[in-house]
Amino acid sequence: MKNIYIEKLQTLIQQSKFKPRTLNELREFLEIRNAKKERQLSDAVEYLCSEGAIVEKKKRYMTIEDAGFIKGEVIRSINGYMFIREVKTEKEYFVPPSNTKGAIIEDKVLFEVVKELSNQDEKEKQNSVAHIRGIIAREKKFLVGTYIVDNGRACINIETKHMKEKIWIDNSRHAVEGHEVVIKLNDKNKWEVCEVLGHKDEPTTEILSLLYNYGIKAEFDKETLEEAEAISQEVPEYEYYTRRDLRQESIVTIDGSDAKDLDDAIQLTINERDNYLLSVHIADVSYYIERESSIEREAYERGTSVYLTNKVVPMLPQRLSNGICSLLPNVPRLTISCEMEIDKLGNVLDYNIFNSVIQTKARLTYEEVNQLFKGNIEVKAQYPDIQQMLKEMNTLSKVLQKRRYESGSINFELKEAKVIIDENNVPTDIKARERGDAEKLIEEFMLIANETIAKHFAQAQLPFIYRVHDAPNEDKIILLSNLVSRMGYPELTIDKAMDPKQIQRLINGIKDKDLIKVIHTLGIRAMSKAIYSEDNIGHYGLSKEFYTHFTSPIRRYPDLLVHRLIREFFLEHNITKKNREYWAKILPKSAEHASRKEQRAAEAERELLEIKKIEYMSAFEGLEFEGIISNVTEQGFYVELDNTVQGFVLKENISSELQFKEDLYALIGPNETYVIGDKVQVMLEKADKHNKKIHFQLKKHGI
Incomplete structure (x- = not known):
């Protein structure tokens, strides 16, 4: 049942009319006279306290601002010393061991500043000091570490990038020294072992440990799998008549050779005005996933697929991701299409967004298309009907890339590593991931489709989830500029640190290949992180006023949300006030959650890659x-x-x-x-x- 007092109190908070009051004073203020409404008010107050909207201080409920508290997140915990980051400003604070309130890494907390930095402290790189006053939410339900015995007592040694602690435990669950174990808090608020993953030296244990450590679920819930199993692997007959039927068109996919979740397909023609007609067809995942279903809830919680060295942890069950949603060749698939008319300078003159059904004619790999572009006769012979279209695609890709760079888009070219793993999960080699024209082609086509969708929503002034990227850290950019100047490139000095074209000029102006690697790395470190947001501030790195993620709904939850919004607002024309208000309320939390999950997945991927690199190098x-x-x-x-x-x-x-x-x-x-x-x-x-x-x-x- 809906609790009306949650909304009433939230409105008072938003209007700055929520004054410090006891529960009895709140009852009087809201003129509550019966027991049922009193219970609702108590539940509302408890809920808002759990969300960190209000706090209890000296028996009065007040906003966190009135209490002098600040929202933060625990970001590091090293041998009892804790560091938290303020949510709004990202400023970091030190928390003494006696004032942590039992918080652990990733907890959302309320804290109070007890010592601000002096100028001298800043020079000495000290942190302001804070005391944690309450825990709003516990992100980590479990911790993972190595079971050891220290002075006759059982404890778990936790060694991660952000946490180095020994935690004493009550119950060992038959673990022995060297086992990687999962621990959780029991009813007595004591840590106990709930699962033994295996010995720390076993190859499979490190992946399980990593997944638990980052809160990544390896398996789907039973209810989710049952829902997925009930979804037909055939396209319903009536969809051929309610959608634009493109099954006879020359539509292709281009992906890595080992990819199975094919969520984007493309086609290019030249129209009567001698302009390009680029069609980007994206798997219509939202068609198969109902709101509030178990699949939807689990996709939201996961946020993204996670790509480890030799394992994919998908966002959706394989029956969807590799089955009915994957744009496999020569079978009908439902899609949402973005068709764009683009002139020879790369300008989008017109576009159309619609429901479609397609049947791809070829499942191409990046390797094949790159070979075709290089003139490989064998590959050309394999695809006689589409090679001309592919060449025209390559031409358009370079036009779009040139236009993007001219607008100030910053391109960091860093060598990505791929660790080759054998059947026993042992690394055998480290190779560089190559990016040829085929990879760049897909990137450009997805970028222009994402931009077009975002612009469409922005102009319609409807609730939406954008992919945004703020301006970089100015001090770091100036430091980078000074370094480049001292290294023999004074002509590349930046005088306007926030001008993306000047940063682009600096990045592209370095000629020494070893120095390029260093400068590009430092440039990336100076950049802010791209995140999801309901507020559009543009995308600095891509130099785009409008941008979103639309093209990967099989593996990214925000893309799935974008598809829902397209369906409801434009394809079903549900732009009622009620629906707009629903999405305006939902999107901020969804954007924040998706950003956090994306960051965690990226950290997990990087950490396992580094572990495998270290394992490989141990032989040398x-x-x-x-x-x-x-x-x-x-x-x-x-x-x-x-x-x-x-x-x-x-x-x-x-x-x-x-x-x-x-x-x-x-x-x-x-x-x-x-x-x-x-x-x-x-x-x-x-x-x-x-x-x-x-x-x-x-x-x-x-x-």
Whole structure:
């Protein structure tokens, strides 16, 4: 039953009319006179407290602002010392061990500042001090660590990027030393083992541990699988008559050779005005997933598919992701299409968004299309009917790319690594992921479709979920500009740090291939993170006023939401006030949740990639390698090898006289200076998989 007092109190808060009151005073203020309404008010107050909208202080309920509290999130917990980040400003605070209120990593908390930074503190890189006053929400239901016995007591040793703690436990569940285990809080608020994953050295254990650590579900709920099983793998006959039937058109997919969740297909023709007619057809996943269904709820919770080194944790059950929703060749599939008329300069002159049914004529791979573009005769012979269309696609792709760069889009070209894994989950090689014209073609076509959809909604002034990217950190951009100038490129100096065209000029102006890698990495670090939002602030990195994610609804929840919004507002014309208000209320929370899940999935993917790199390098301990200094810190510097592996050289192993100069990206001593971008020769001392670190010893500088 709907609780009217939640909305009443929320309205008072929004209008700044919620004054500190006891529960009895609230009853009087709201003129509540019967027991049923009193219970509703109590439930509403309890709910708003749990959401962090109001708090109880000295027996009065008040807004967090009136209480002097701030919303934050626990971001690090190291040996009892905790750090939290303010939600609004992203400012970080230190929390002493005695004032954590039992919070753990990723908890949403309310905190009070007890010591602000002085100017001297800022220079010494100290944090303001805060005390946690309450826990709003616990993101992590479980923790994962290694079972050990310390001084006769059972405990769990947790070693992650953001958490290093020993947690004493009540119940070991037959775990033995070296086991990776999952722990949770019991009814007595004590930690206990709830699952033993296996020994920490077993290859399958590390993936299970990683998934638990990041809150990623490996399996689907029974109800979700049952719902998926009930969905027919055949397109209903009536859909051929209610949609635009494009089954006879020359529509193709282009994906990686191992991809199974094919959610985008494309076609290109030239119209009577000699303009391009680009059609982007996206799997109509929202057709198969009902609102409030178990599949929908689990897709929301997962937020995204997770792509690990040799395993995919999908957002949707395989019966959907690899079955009826996947745009497989020569079978009918339901799609939502965005058809765009584009001139020879890359301008979208007109567009149409509609329901469709397609039947792709070929399932192409990036490798095949790249070979075709290079003139490979065998590949040409395989696809005689579509090779001309593919060539025209390549031409349009380059037109769109040129237009995007001219508008100020920033392109960071970093070498991505792919770790080759054998059947026993053991890494056998590290290779660079190649990006040819085929990959760039798909990227450009998806970008223009996403932009078109976003612009359509923005102009209609309807609730929507945008993909936004704020301007970069100005101080970091200036530091980067100064570094590039000192390295021999004074002509690339930036005088307007927020101008994307100047950043683009700096990025593209570096000619030394080793320096390019370093500058591009530093450029990415200076950028803010792209997130999802109901408020459109544009996309700085792409230099686009309007942008969203529409093209991957099989693997990204925001894309699925965009499809729902297209269906309800434009295809079904449901633009009633009630529906607009529903989405305006839903989207902010959905955007924040999706952003958080995306970030967590990316961290999990990166962490496992790094673990596998370390595991691969362990066979080469004692050998020497050439690399470049990729980052400099107070403690030493990182060296990146040509295969993208990074390790650390401790300053104390070189000289105690070296001084860190942050603005110069350097360690400076009386006889030697180590600067980011310098070439060095190092010896691999230790590849430590469990501590997730590679240790190098410096052998030669300036090779």
